[in-house]
Amino acid sequence: xxxxxxxxxxxxxxxxxxxxxxxxxxxxxxxxxxxxxxxxxxxxxxxxxxxxxxxxxxxxxxxxxxxxxxxx
Amino acid sequence: xxxxxxxxxxxxxxxxxxxxxxxxxxxxxxxxxxxxxxxxxxxxxxxxxxxxxxxxxxxxxxxxxxxxxxxxxxxxxxxxxxxxxxxxxxxxxxxxxxxxxxxxxxxxxxxxxxxxxxxxxxxxxxxxxxxxxxxxxxxxxxxxxxxxxxxxxxxxxxxxxxxxxxxxxxxxxxxxxxxxxxxxxxxxxxxxxxxxxxxxxxxxxxxxxxxxxxxxxxxxxxxxxxxxxxxxxxxxxxxxxxxxxxxxxxxxxxxxxxxxxxxxxxxxxxxxxxxxxxxxxxxxxxxxxxxxxxxxxxxxxxxxxxxxxxxxxxxxxxxxxxxxxxxxxxxxxxxxxxxxxxxxxxxxxxxxxxxxxxxxxxxxxxxxxxxx
Numbered sequence: 001x002x003x004x005x006x007x008x009x010x011x012x013x014x015x016x017x018x019x020x021x022x023x024x025x026x027x028x029x030x031x032x033x034x035x036x037x038x039x040x041x042x043x044x045x046x047x048x049x050x051x052x053x054x055x056x057x058x059x060x061x062x063x064x065x066x067x068x069x070x071x072x
Numbered sequence: 073x074x075x076x077x078x079x080x081x082x083x084x085x086x087x088x089x090x091x092x093x094x095x096x097x098x099x100x101x102x103x104x105x106x107x108x109x110x111x112x113x114x115x116x117x118x119x120x121x122x123x124x125x126x127x128x129x130x131x132x133x134x135x136x137x138x139x140x141x142x143x144x145x146x147x148x149x150x151x152x153x154x155x156x157x158x159x160x161x162x163x164x165x166x167x168x169x170x171x172x173x174x175x176x177x178x179x180x181x182x183x184x185x186x187x188x189x190x191x192x193x194x195x196x197x198x199x200x201x202x203x204x205x206x207x208x209x210x211x212x213x214x215x216x217x218x219x220x221x222x223x224x225x226x227x228x229x230x231x232x233x234x235x236x237x238x239x240x241x242x243x244x245x246x247x248x249x250x251x252x253x254x255x256x257x258x259x260x261x262x263x264x265x266x267x268x269x270x271x272x273x274x275x276x277x278x279x280x281x282x283x284x285x286x287x288x289x290x291x292x293x294x295x296x297x298x299x300x301x302x303x304x305x306x307x308x309x310x311x312x313x314x315x316x317x318x319x320x321x322x323x324x325x326x327x328x329x330x331x332x333x334x335x336x337x338x339x340x341x342x343x344x345x346x347x348x349x350x351x352x353x354x355x356x357x358x359x360x361x362x363x364x365x366x367x368x369x370x371x372x373x374x375x376x377x378x379x380x381x382x383x384x385x386x387x388x389x390x391x392x393x394x395x396x397x398x399x400x401x402x403x404x405x406x407x408x409x410x411x412x413x414x415x416x417x418x419x420x421x422x423x424x425x426x427x428x429x430x431x432x433x434x435x436x437x438x439x440x441x442x443x444x
Contacts, residue, residue, distance in 0.1 A: 011225030013372030014297055040155050041292050044081045048309055
């Protein structure tokens with residue numbers, strides 16, 4: 001769930017992970033937001049949503065979970 | 073991320089693949105698939121239901137190899153790129169119902185979103201109402217999503233769960249290749265007239281299906297996602313692929329002489345004829361696709377996308393696909409299909425479907441997922 005700067009979107013269908021990411025980034029405005037997803041599709045969707053808002057992203061994969069770190 | 077992933081995920085990638093899919097779809101028509109039906113996930117699933125004997129509409133029975141090939145193409149793509157992830161647990165029974173009602177709506181219009189676009193690209197203006205309905209349905213789905221609609225999470229699971237659907241599809245494909253028949257008067261059934269009798273050569277259908285499945289898995293091509301993301305997030309990535317699909321199919325139709333504009337056609341004897349596998353009942357063209365669009369939107373993607381997802385191990389998408397297979401049989405057995413004139417229960421099917429799917433939408437708001 002979204003608690004401002006940490007979002008767990010694992011296992012959710014399109015478009016929820018991207019929508020949650022977008023919402024969290026809009027709330028945070030600046031700084032760092034971390035998002036967990038578990039498919040490459042959602043990595044791409046969340047990244048696109050973030051780049052649209054001018055955030056930079058780095059991705060790390062650990063045991064089937066992708067942790068996206070968005071910074072602005 | 074590898075370079076190849078970037079190409080497929082890029083804006084150019086989705087447009088190129090959209091163009092390719094449009095060309096393939098129009099070419100399948102040229103090679104024998106029914107007019108304006110190069111690819112139709114709803115119609116083809118319905119034909120498969122008929123081939124298996126799940127319904128008795130004699131003119132729409134054929135084990136279309138494209139659908140299993142879609143799934144297996146996506147399966148191969150997912151395996152090759154390390155994206156095969158067995159997962160399930162996100163409201164499978166509701167996805168089954170959404171699949172049922174999505175295809176019931178699509179069969180009232182006579183086509184899934186893919187075919188709606190191919191009908192438009194072939195000059196069938198009835199598709200304009202269908203696409204308008206689709207967009208309205210998706211917009212209603214977006215409203216539910218904004219209110220916090222979710223079918224809940226799926227979770228990683230054992231390999232057999234993810235392999236089940238590709239295996240079922242492989243068996244279907246083998247049955248199609250060997251033109252299997254259990255005995256006289258038994259499955260597989262095969263139409264001798266009507267849309268079910270029109271088909272491209274099996275080998276071509278399989279190769280085309282595998283290519284489409286592979287490319288669509290890589291690019292996440294989704295006809296419903298295109299409109300949904302544009303409405304919801306002003307993200308035009310998937311929509312650009314969808315538009316490329318329509319443009320390519322239109323241009324190929326012009327080249328092949330398959331573009332015949334109008335709400336109806338003029339037959340050789342001067343009488344008015346329907347567009348191929350179409351009708352002019354506006355409310356049903358529109359309403360059927362509202363139901364379909366809403367159902368697809370709540371389930372997270374168009375029927376093609378659900379088949380592709382089932383190929384990458386998504387057991388919930390597999391339930392949606394099985395729901396479509398069941399829904400196709402129900403639609404024909406209970407006389408809910410659109411036509412000229414429409415079958416008697418078509419309007420009721422749309423109304424009932426909208427009520428059920430809206431209930432799913434309204435009651436699916438538990439634990440809002442950080443959605444505005």
